Amino acid sequence: QVQLQESGPGLVKPSETLSLTCTVSGVSVTDSYWSWIRQSPGKGLEWIGYVSYTGSTDYNPSLKNRVTISSDTSKNQLSLQLTFVTAADTAVYYCAKEYGDYVSDNWFDPWGQGTLVTVSS
Amino acid sequence: SYELTQPPSVSVSPGQTARITCSGDALPKKYAYWYQQKSGQAPVLVIYEDYKRPSGIPERLSGSRSGTMATLTISGAQVEDEADYYCYSTDTRGNLERVFGGGTTLTVL
Numbered sequence: 001q002v003q004l005q006e007s008g009p010g011l012v013k014p015s016e017t018l019s020l021t022c023t024v025s026g027v028s029v030t031d032s033y034w035s036w037i038r039q040s041p042g043k044g045l046e047w048i049g050y051v052s053y054t055g056s057t058d059y060n061p062s063l064k065n066r067v068t069i070s071s072d073t074s075k076n077q078l079s080l081q082l083t084f085v086t087a088a089d090t091a092v093y094y095c096a097k098e099y100g101d102y103v104s105d106n107w108f109d110p111w112g113q114g115t116l117v118t119v120s121s
Numbered sequence: 122s123y124e125l126t127q128p129p130s131v132s133v134s135p136g137q138t139a140r141i142t143c144s145g146d147a148l149p150k151k152y153a154y155w156y157q158q159k160s161g162q163a164p165v166l167v168i169y170e171d172y173k174r175p176s177g178i179p180e181r182l183s184g185s186r187s188g189t190m191a192t193l194t195i196s197g198a199q200v201e202d203e204a205d206y207y208c209y210s211t212d213t214r215g216n217l218e219r220v221f222g223g224g225t226t227l228t229v230l
Contacts (some may be wrong), residue, residue, distance in 0.1 A: 009212075026158065035219070044207065044221060044223045044224045045164065045207055045209075045221040046221070046225070047219040047221065049219070050219075058217075060219075061122065062122075074152070091136065094163060094164075099169075102216070103149065103217065104211075105152055105170075105211060105217075106211065106217060106219070107152075107154045107166065107169055107211070108156075108164075108166070109166040109169075109175070110165075110166075111163040111164055111165075112163065113162075113163050114163050120215055
């Protein structure tokens with residue numbers, strides 16, 4: 001059974017870097033693509049980006065200049081870094097496993113429980 | 122960028138059929154997926170590849186796709202079906218752009 005657990009600081013100051021970790025169990029991070037998705041309070045879902053089983057990445061164009069996603073195969077973890085955060089980056093951040101052929105089609109399942117990150121001084 | 126459009130809210134009485142739509146220009150060529158998110162919880166996949174149900178998802182939830190529209194149908198809606206529902210799909214242009222609809226709040230009362 002695949003399980004994902006996000007962790008990291010719940011409070012980040014404006015202009016600083018948000019750093020989160022997603023610990024994966026039940027499957028190796030080298031077996032799939034993995035995405036980060038966020039949800040601002042009371043709002044919808046926004047895909048942030050993915051890291052593939054080879055370590056390649058792709059990001060939402062709206063965040064591309066500030067985001068880095070990577071994987072640590074020795075720890076079976078994913079990481080998310082978002083630089084120069086503002087209040088608009090306050091959200092619940094989820095990691096999720098991707099299914100599909102990753103070329104023409106994909107979807108997310110399962111998701112971690114999510115972790116709330118608040119950007120405030 | 123690509124967009125998927127959903128109605129903000131749908132309301133039905135218990136036992137009635139609820140239909141939630143999702144429109145997008147790439148849907149004639151792309152599968153639609155549906156996620157259910159109950160209050161305070163992570164989204165859960167309820168429909169994949171237009172109409173397939175993951176294990177454990179009730180048969181009263183079904184999906185379809187025609188032209189630029191995908192539809193999630195909940196037949197005989199129950200109070201426990203109250204949730205936000207998000208459609209998801211990908212774009213046909215360039216890299217596989219991953220896009221969620223804005224979400225629909227289903228009220229069953």
